[in-house]
Amino acid sequence: MSTFDYRRPRNLGEMTELLGRDDAVVLAGGTDLLVALRHHKVRPALVVDLKSVAEVGHEIEADGRRLRIGGRVVMSQLTGNDHVNTHFPALGTAASVVGSVQIRNRATLAGNLCNASPAADTVPALLAYAATVTMSGPDGSRTVPVKEFFVGPGSTVLRHGEVVTEVELPIPTERVGSAFARVTRRRGVDLASVNLACALERSGRARFGFGAVGPTPLVAETTIDELADDAGWDRLLSVTSPISDVRAGADYRRAMLRVHSKRALQAASDQLGAM
């Protein structure tokens, strides 16, 4: 690794000042950053560790109608959290398949967002549950829907010096059935060829989040009646534009996307029925 300085600011003010430099990078869990540092894909002069920034939370809190997930919350916290498992099971399932146990103990949900991989496993669930992302930086704080957070592969709306402080999910007032699905080449520790999540309301309204089938994770809304025939599925999946790469061919992705979307909807519907 090339040489750099390391700082662990204690609050947003200190953090913002340090990140004001052009050659500073943010360290949260480090599971992606350390690899990038080792391969010299980033050559910062300064690494700013968020672990002591008071305003970047490390807890999951149910605050009335919202579930607030702090910017330092790691995947293994999500998988074992009662609020997540009760209200947002597809997010818990998605978090449980990221990397390995060791990775999940370090990798943060916010980091998974900020790296902006089109295949990020937690994002389809965040899209399906209509999550929002709160960022803080030199110009203060702002919140955007997760569907507006991504610009392209590896690219987000984060401005220079901004970090994600919190991810929020609206706790549904009515029951919602939901499911996560994922296709990989091998069962564990692999990037997804296709991933998706579906959230189905009792009214029949369904929201899907799709990953690895476009330059960013994608969201699409429909109703269960719309999905009664193939034309409805065609319309739903028309937002996606799968490509062929090392993990899967475009045709295979398209086929798997449809099959697993149908299964996820079925699972979500079964869950609603069982409630």
Place this chain on the structure above:
Amino acid sequence: MSPGERTVVLTVNGEPRTVSVSPSTTLLEMVRTRLELTGSKECCSEGECGACTVILDGKPVNSCLVLALEADGSSVTTIEGVGSGGMTGLQQSFLEAGAVQCGFCIPGMVVAATAFLERVPRPTAGEVREGLSGNLCRCGGYARICEAVLQAAGAGGADA
């Protein structure tokens, strides 16, 4: 302390340690080269293989993906701290099951399996495979490794 070095104060295998490192030093490099605890292995260096697994504040992590400075104030257990007063039941099971071939992955496997059995004391075979999916064995000795973990669990957990 060389120029640019910083001080890390942490607990390693129950003992307080103060180490000076450059900011780019990983936790793995620090335990191996500064503390001369060479049981943790460097293999893939990108969090895929688990040979560098240590327990950091109670959680198994890839020490190749943690900066030494991040561990300031933390408690670390390396393979040298597992069964420091003699072999644990888990380590005994690894021997009895013939789970060790070339041995390179074994420190990481044992550390990961120790943490796993603390979390899941009575696992199924599937849970063992999932729980150790962050540890690769290039010899392909997975069947006996799983067997060893199940055996240790059946015999009353990792510390029996």
